[in-house]
Amino acid sequence: xxxxxxxxxxxxxxxxxxxxxxxxxxxxxxxxxxxxxxxxxxxxxxxxxxxxxxxxxxxxxxxxxxxxxxxxxxxxxxxxxxxxxxxxxxxxxxxxxxxxxxxxxxxxxxxxxx
Amino acid sequence: xxxxxxxxxxxxxxxxxxxxxxxxxxxxxxxxxxxxxxxxxxxxxxxxxxxxxxxxxxxxxxxxxxxxxxxxxxxxxxxxxxxxxxxxxxxxxxxxxxxxxxxxxxxxxxx
Numbered sequence: 001x002x003x004x005x006x007x008x009x010x011x012x013x014x015x016x017x018x019x020x021x022x023x024x025x026x027x028x029x030x031x032x033x034x035x036x037x038x039x040x041x042x043x044x045x046x047x048x049x050x051x052x053x054x055x056x057x058x059x060x061x062x063x064x065x066x067x068x069x070x071x072x073x074x075x076x077x078x079x080x081x082x083x084x085x086x087x088x089x090x091x092x093x094x095x096x097x098x099x100x101x102x103x104x105x106x107x108x109x110x111x112x113x114x
Numbered sequence: 115x116x117x118x119x120x121x122x123x124x125x126x127x128x129x130x131x132x133x134x135x136x137x138x139x140x141x142x143x144x145x146x147x148x149x150x151x152x153x154x155x156x157x158x159x160x161x162x163x164x165x166x167x168x169x170x171x172x173x174x175x176x177x178x179x180x181x182x183x184x185x186x187x188x189x190x191x192x193x194x195x196x197x198x199x200x201x202x203x204x205x206x207x208x209x210x211x212x213x214x215x216x217x218x219x220x221x222x223x224x225x
Contacts, residue, residue, distance in 0.1 A: 004157070033212075042203055042215035043158065090157050099207025100146055105157030 004106035006091050012112045013081050021076040021109045023091030031097045032074040034066060035090040043090055049074060050097045086113045116141060118206050120216030127194055128224050135189045135219045137204035142185065144206040149178065149189050152201045194223045
C-alpha cells in the first residue's frame with residue numbers, strides 16, 4: 001500500500017546529542033512536511049519542502065534542520081536536543097502545497113530526551 | 115486572525131449518541147475546512163472536508179455543518195461507536211497557506 005513511513009517509531013536521545021528522524025513516502029507527492037506535536041496539542045508545522053524548495057516556518061528554532069535528498073525521503077535533524085524538544089514528530093505529504101490538498105500523515109516518531 | 119478555536123476540549127458520550135464538536139475562525143479568507151481524526155500513537159488522517167460554498171456535507175456517519183456568516187463549522191458523528199474514540203482536529207486554510215489546526219477534542223464513546 002502507498003503510504004508515509006517514519007523511522008524509528010521511538011527514539012531516545014540525550015540532552016544535546018544530535019538526532020535524525022527519517023520519513024519516506026511511496027505516494028510520489030511533491031510536498032513533504034514536518035510537524036511537532038506535544039501531548040494534547042495540535043500539530044505545529046516546522047517546515048515543508050515543495051519539491052526541492054525548502055520553506056521554514058518563522059518560529060521554527062534554528063536547532064531544527066531538514067534535508068530532502070530525493071522525492072521519496074525527507075529527514076529531520078535536531079542538532080542539540082533540549083528537554084523541551086521531547087514530542088511526537090509527524091511527517092506528512094501532499095500532492096500540492098498551500099493547504100488545498102489532503103495531507104497524508106505518517107505514524108510519527110516519539111522522541112524522548114534524557 | 116490565523117487562529118482556529120475548537121470546543122469542547124474533551125467529550126464523553128454513550129454508544130449511539132451524537133457528539134458535536136465546534137470550531138470557529140476569524141479569517142474570512144479561509145476557504146477549505148478539513149477535519150482530521152487521530153488515534154493514540156498514530157498520525158492524523160483526513161476524515162471529511164468542506165468548502166464554504168455549501169452548508170453541509172455528509173460522509174457516512176460524519177457530517178460537517180458550515181455557517182459562513184457566523185464563521186463557524188461543526189462535526190457531528192451519528193450513531194457513535196466506541197471505535198470513534200479518538201482526538202479530532204478541525205483545520206482551516208486558504209490558497210497559498212498551510213493548515214491552521216484547532217487545539218483538538220478528545221472524544222470517548224462509552225460501550
